[in-house]
Amino acid sequence: MVGRLAVSKTYKLYIDGAFPRSESGRTFAFTSDDGSVKVYLSRASRKDLRMAVRAARAALAGWKGRSGYNRGQVLYRIAEMVEDRAATFTAQLELGGRPTGEARKEVEETIDLLIWYAGWCDKYMQVIGNMNPVAGSFFNISVPEPVGVVGVSAPSAPVLRGLVAGLAPVISSGNTAVVVASPAQPMVAITLAEALATADVPAGAVNILTGCPEELAPWLAGHMDVNGVDLSGVHPDALSDLEEAASHNLKRTGRWENSDANLYRISAFTEIKTVWHPKGR
Amino acid sequence: MGNNDALAPRSETGVPLWEYQESRENPDLAAIRDRSGLWINGEETEPLTGKWFLTIDPATEGHLSMVAEAGPADVERAVGAARDAAAGWAAMPATERAKSLFRIARLIQERSRELAVLDTLDGGKPIREARDMDLPLVAAHFFYHAGWADKLEYAFLGTEPRPMGVVGQVIPWNFPLLMAAWKVAPALATGNTVVLKPAETTPLSALRLAEIAAEAGLPPGVLNVIPGAGATGAELVGHGGVDKVAFTGSTQVGKEIRRRLAGSGKALTLELGGKGAHVVFEDAPLDQAVEGVVNGIFFNQGQVCCAGSRLLVQESVASEFVDRLRRRLSTLRVGDPLDKNTDIGAINSAAQLQRITELVESGQEEGALIYQPPCELPERGFWFPPTLFTDVSQSHRIAREEIFGPVLSILTFRTPAEAVERANNTPYGLASGVWTSKGSRILWMADRLAAGVVWANTYNKFDPASPFGGVKESGFGREGGRHGLAAYLRGVG
Numbered sequence: 001m002v003g004r005l006a007v008s009k010t011y012k013l014y015i016d017g018a019f020p021r022s023e024s025g026r027t028f029a030f031t032s033d034d035g036s037v038k039v040y041l042s043r044a045s046r047k048d049l050r051m052a053v054r055a056a057r058a059a060l061a062g063w064k065g066r067s068g069y070n071r072g073q074v075l076y077r078i079a080e081m082v083e084d085r086a087a088t089f090t091a092q093l094e095l096g097g098r099p100t101g102e103a104r105k106e107v108e109e110t111i112d113l114l115i116w117y118a119g120w121c122d123k124y125m126q127v128i129g130n131m132n133p134v135a136g137s138f139f140n141i142s143v144p145e146p147v148g149v150v151g152v153s154a155p156s157a158p159v160l161r162g163l164v165a166g167l168a169p170v171i172s173s174g175n176t177a178v179v180v181a182s183p184a185q186p187m188v189a190i191t192l193a194e195a196l197a198t199a200d201v202p203a204g205a206v207n208i209l210t211g212c213p214e215e216l217a218p219w220l221a222g223h224m225d226v227n228g229v230d231l232s233g234v235h236p237d238a239l240s241d242l243e244e245a246a247s248h249n250l251k252r253t254g255r256w257e258n259s260d261a262n263l264y265r266i267s268a269f270t271e272i273k274t275v276w277h278p279k280g281r
Numbered sequence: 282m283g284n285n286d287a288l289a290p291r292s293e294t295g296v297p298l299w300e301y302q303e304s305r306e307n308p309d310l311a312a313i314r315d316r317s318g319l320w321i322n323g324e325e326t327e328p329l330t331g332k333w334f335l336t337i338d339p340a341t342e343g344h345l346s347m348v349a350e351a352g353p354a355d356v357e358r359a360v361g362a363a364r365d366a367a368a369g370w371a372a373m374p375a376t377e378r379a380k381s382l383f384r385i386a387r388l389i390q391e392r393s394r395e396l397a398v399l400d401t402l403d404g405g406k407p408i409r410e411a412r413d414m415d416l417p418l419v420a421a422h423f424f425y426h427a428g429w430a431d432k433l434e435y436a437f438l439g440t441e442p443r444p445m446g447v448v449g450q451v452i453p454w455n456f457p458l459l460m461a462a463w464k465v466a467p468a469l470a471t472g473n474t475v476v477l478k479p480a481e482t483t484p485l486s487a488l489r490l491a492e493i494a495a496e497a498g499l500p501p502g503v504l505n506v507i508p509g510a511g512a513t514g515a516e517l518v519g520h521g522g523v524d525k526v527a528f529t530g531s532t533q534v535g536k537e538i539r540r541r542l543a544g545s546g547k548a549l550t551l552e553l554g555g556k557g558a559h560v561v562f563e564d565a566p567l568d569q570a571v572e573g574v575v576n577g578i579f580f581n582q583g584q585v586c587c588a589g590s591r592l593l594v595q596e597s598v599a600s601e602f603v604d605r606l607r608r609r610l611s612t613l614r615v616g617d618p619l620d621k622n623t624d625i626g627a628i629n630s631a632a633q634l635q636r637i638t639e640l641v642e643s644g645q646e647e648g649a650l651i652y653q654p655p656c657e658l659p660e661r662g663f664w665f666p667p668t669l670f671t672d673v674s675q676s677h678r679i680a681r682e683e684i685f686g687p688v689l690s691i692l693t694f695r696t697p698a699e700a701v702e703r704a705n706n707t708p709y710g711l712a713s714g715v716w717t718s719k720g721s722r723i724l725w726m727a728d729r730l731a732a733g734v735v736w737a738n739t740y741n742k743f744d745p746a747s748p749f750g751g752v753k754e755s756g757f758g759r760e761g762g763r764h765g766l767a768a769y770l771r772g773v774g
Contacts, residue, residue, distance in 0.1 A: 127438060132762050134744035135421065142748050142764060227753075240544025247539035249708070250532075250551065250754050263439065264774045271752045272764050275727045277737040 011041040011186070013048060013210065014193030016055035017203025023047050028211065030186055032095040041186050044209035046219045049178065052207035053223055056149040056176040059204030064146050064174030068122030074200050075118035075172060079111050081195035086111070088191055089160060096159065096185030110161045116261045117168035124173060128267045132274070139277045144270035146174035147252055148227035151220040153213060155233040156184035158259055163189060165259035166230045169266040171206060178226070179208045180217060182233055186210040214238070221245040228252035228269045304621040306408045311399040313485060319349045319508065320491035322362035323501025329354040334510075336484060339405035340618050340627035340662040348484050351507035353516050356476070359505040360522040363447040363474040366502030371444045371472040375431035382427030382470055384497035389420040389462075392493065396486060400457050401618045404483045405627030405663070406581050408619050414580075415459045418743055422462040422761075425745035426470035429766060433471060436763050442770040444472035445548055446524035451514040452487070453530045454480035454629050455584040455685075461487045463760045464527055465494075465504060466745075471769040473525070476505045478517050482630045484508035515541070523547065527768065529586070532683075532709070532754050550758025550768040552586065552750055554683040555711030558704035559589035559740065560726065562697075563598045565716035569738070571605045574689070577714055577740040579613060579667055582625055583687040584633070586755075587712035589740055590684060592691045593700055599693045603671060606689075610667050611654040625687060628663040637665050637686030644670050644679035649690070675706060683709070697722065705731045710752035714740045733759070 012019040024045035031038045044052075063071070082089065086107050093103035129143035150170045154163035159182050170177045181189030193208045209216060213233060221229050222245035229246055231239060232255050239255070246253050254268040291297055316333070318325040330352035336345050351359065370378070389396065396419070397411035406415070433442045448468045452460040461477060468475050479487035484506075491506045507513060511534070518526045518538050525548040528538050532553040542549055559577050561570045577589030594602050618626035628634040645651055649670040658664040665686055673680050673690040680690045694700040704713055713732040715723055723737045733751045736742060743749065748759035758768045767773050 130763060132744065132747040134742075134747050136742065136744065138739070138742065140744070140747050142762060147752070243543035244540050247536050247543060250536060250539060250553075250756065252757055268774055271733060271757075272748050272750070272759050273727070273733060273735065273752075274748050274762075275735045275737060276739055276742050276747070277723065278739050 008039070011039060011190045011210065013042045013044055014190065014197070014206070014208040015048065015052045016207065017197060019193070022211070023051075028183070030183070033097040037095055039187060041190070041210045043211035044216060046216070048209060049216055049219050050223070052178045052209060053149060053225055055204035055207055056178050057225055059176045059202055060148060062202055063171070063176055063205045066174070068125070071172060071174065072118045072121035075114055075121060075168065077199040078196060078201065079114035079118060081199045082107070082111050082114060082192070085191060085195055089188055092185060092187045092191060093160060095187070106158050106161050110164050113161060113164055113259070113261055114168055117172045117266075120263065120266060121172045124263065124266050127263065128270065129272070137279045139279055140274065142272050142274045144173065144267060145273050147269050147271055148175060149225060150175045150177050150228040150230065150269050151223070151226050152177055152179045152230045153217050153220070153233035154179055154182050154189070155259070156182040159185045160188045160192070162232070162259045163192065165256070165265070166232055167206065169262070170230065170269050173266050173270050175228070175269055176205045177207065178220065179206065180213050180220060180233070181208055181210045182213065183210070217242055218245055221251070222248060224249045226251060228254070230269070231255045301622070305617065306398055306401070306619045306621060308398060308402055308619060310395050311402050312395060313346050313399070313402070315346060317346045317348045317485060317488050317508070319351055319355055319359070320488055320506040321355070321359045322505065323495055328352065329358070334481070336403060336482065338402050339482070339629055340659070342661050345403060346485060348508050351478070351509045351513045355507055356513065356516045356520055359476045359507045360447060360449070360517070360520050362502035362505055363476050364522050366500060367446050367474045370474050370500060370503050375433070375472075378470065378472065379427045379430035381497060381499050382423050382430060382466065385494050385499070386420050386423035386427060388493045388497050389416070389423060393417075393420065396458055396489065398619070399489060400483070400486050401626070403485045404454060404457050405618055405629050407623040407626040409621055409623065410581060415456055418745070419458050419462040422466040422745040426466040430470040433766065433770065436766050437773040440773045442471070442773050445769055445771055446473060447522055448473045448475050448525045448527060448769065449517045449520065449523035450475060450477045450527045451518065451530065452477065452479055454483040455581055455586070457483035458486035458490060460529055461490050464529070465490070467760070467765050468527070468769050469503065471766055473769055474503045476507060476517060476523070478507055478509060478514045481508070481510040518542065525549070525769065527758070528552070535756055551756035552758070552760060553754065553756040554709060555586045555588065555751065555755050556591060556681065556683055556707045556709045557587055557589045557712045557714065557732070558591045558593050558730075559714040560700045560704055560716065561592065561594045561598070561602060562717035562719070562722065563595040564718045566718065566738075567598065567602060567605060570716040571602070571609050573714065573716060573738070573740045574606065575609055575613070578689040579625055579687050580741050582628055582665070584629060584685050585741070587734060587741065588685075589712070589714050590689060591680060592689055593694050593703055594691065595700075596693045596695050603669070603691060606669060607652060607654070610669065613654070613667050615656050615664065615666060616659060625667060628665050628686065631663055633685065634663040634665060637684055637688065640679055640682060640684045641668060641688055644673070644677060644690070647677045647679075649673045649677055649679060675703065681707065697726065701726065701729045708754040711755035712736065
């Protein structure tokens with residue numbers, strides 16, 4: 001009797017809530033450390049990146065217009081969906097060479113990180129913003145607002161937790177995101193996209209591209225409709241060119257060496273808005 | 282000087298109620314010396330370049346002082362002095378640092394008349410504004426930040442704030458001493474040492490501030506002031522011994538600095554240009570709105586980055602509002618900045634006057650309608666009359682580019698959504714104004730305007746406790762308030 005042939009998955013991009021192949025038709029292969037598994041993924045092009053930015057821009061008003069409470073619920077739902085796929089994520093991290101215990105731990109830490117940021121969605125403005133005691137008869141308040149569309153270059157290690165450590169703070173404040181995944185283990189990025197797609201994240205609020213970061217990052221950093229970039233994943237040698245590309249529209253840039261929970265990764269992609277109004281009878 | 286006779290308030294029958302009387306402040310109070318050297322390591326010093334440049338009074342083109350121009354070797358000296366002073370200043374008990382700043386604030390209050398006259402002479406702003414806006418705010422900035430110096434661990438939850446080290450600061454000419462205070466007070470309060478480059482046309486008050494700081498007991502090297510032009514600024518921001526750069530000026534130069542610093546690891550904050558929209562709804566208190574709009578664009582001759590240079594007025598009240606605006610314009614007194622009655626002083630420089638003139642000509646060429654009240658401008662000096670443009674379309678240069686002069690472009694809108702779309706249709710995002718009697722609409726607009734500051738039923742209000750700064754291409758980082766401290770601290774972001 002012939003054994004059943006397993007149906008293996010095609011890993012595609014995640015743009016505007018859908019899973020298209022790269023418009024370029026290009027793919028790249030991921031081979032597990034032991035050589036037993038070979039998977040093809042989409043290699044995103046500059047045009048895919050533009051489509052992702054367009055989707056993120058279109059989704060911005062809706063996502064930032066939601067209440068912090070509602071965004072917190074969506075981030076919590078993402079955590080639920082990742083937990084649900086914990087075995088898949090663990091197996092994929094193992095394929096990338098992570099020992100079993102560490103892989104499982106990284107998945108758990110990722111879920112906990114999502115929960116941590118879920119809780120900030122309706123609180124960070126209370127901690128980052130404040131009333132200002134001006135010397136005059138004015139109501140004066142400063143509140144953080146999301147900067148807009150933020151590009152996230154995800155680091156190669158830890159590959160899953162690092163991606164979420166970049167993405168979660170960006171979207172918790174109401175930004176929308178275009179993520180360039182690390183090719184170190186790109187399947188986890190698309191499995192995460194599947195979790196996002198089933199977690200009530202609105203189409204376009206998060207877009208994830210796989211492929212070659214060295215090819216995509218300069219277009220992301222230079223795109224005039226992107227307002228900020230998290231460059232945590234880029235090679236230090238590339239930083240100078242990417243920050244220069246980001247100068248054309250004065251993008252907010254940030255780079256973090258670790259994947260720890262950090263309130264100030266939220267505020268890095270917010271802007272303080274100060275509103276004045278006279279007081280009077 | 283100016284349109285004096287035309288301006289006297291009149292009775293209903295047109296008889297002047299009283300005669301205009303000049304009230305001129307004494308220019309000698311500024312105590313300007315013939316030569317003004319660099320200020321490095323707690324003393325005035327000759328420039329190694331051997332170069333000196335002239336700073337003039339833009340209202341008369343009269344010579345004020347020869348000012349030392351800092352070259353690369355001088356920047357090296359100044360940064361070296363700041364480096365040498367950094368460890369000691371940061372390690373000083375924070376309360377002692379606070380006391381230094383409190384003392385500077387007090388000395389500024391005591392010498393505020395001298396400093397107001399100095400900025401008026403060197404920059405051309407009306408003495409009334411220098412006296413009533415600039416100087417009180419300068420003192421307040423030092424007073425406010427002094428109190429933070431020994432409380433920084435309470436400013437940002439869960440952090441251990443540390444100074445950046447040596448801060449290089451480059452400031453513009455529109456509020457010479459106030460911009461120095463905005464930069465220097467928070468930098469010193471957070472334990473940094475400073476090298477400050479004032480603007481080429483207005484270097485005198487920053488140098489005077491350094492003297493005052495030394496008088497207040499600030500240790501040598503903690504505050505260094507090195508006048509010069511763009512090349513000096515570029516040398517300073519690019520210097521390897523500078524840990525953090527803070528710049529206020531044009532978006533173009535801000536972008537150049539951002540490029541220059543790419544990959545350097547230096548911290549950077551930028552406070553750049555703007556094209557502020559002033560939105561007036563039909564239910565606004567119109568007389569108050571007229572005052573607000575006039576203040577928004579003619580304050581400091583419109584040479585303000587957050588100037589409300591675009592008026593968006595709801596169509597139903599547009600013609601009435603523009604009529605009232607014209608009437609109000611005819612009562613503005615243009616002329617001698619030292620006269621306490623003057624509303625609109627001199628343009629800061631011939632170059633700036635040239636830029637304003639060129640943009641105003643483009644407005645006429647592109648088909649907008651110009652209105653300038655009759656007024657007589659002095660023969661010498663740099664002057665531009667208050668100017669309104671109607672029939673302006675979004676594509677006109679005068680609706681898109683920062684003019685940095687007393688020129689208001691008037692556009693109209695029908696619905697709140699259209700007002701938001703038009704207000705945000707610019708790469709800038711520094712400040713916006715909203716005038717309406719409806720509270721819910723104010724908050725709705727405030728949420729949607731892409732601007733770092735929203736003034737509702739007021740405009741051009743500043744306070745050291747209130748963060749100021751832009752979004753989009755108006756820059757990043759805040760000055761003032763708790764948020765402004767973050768620009769000068771490590772470990773809080």
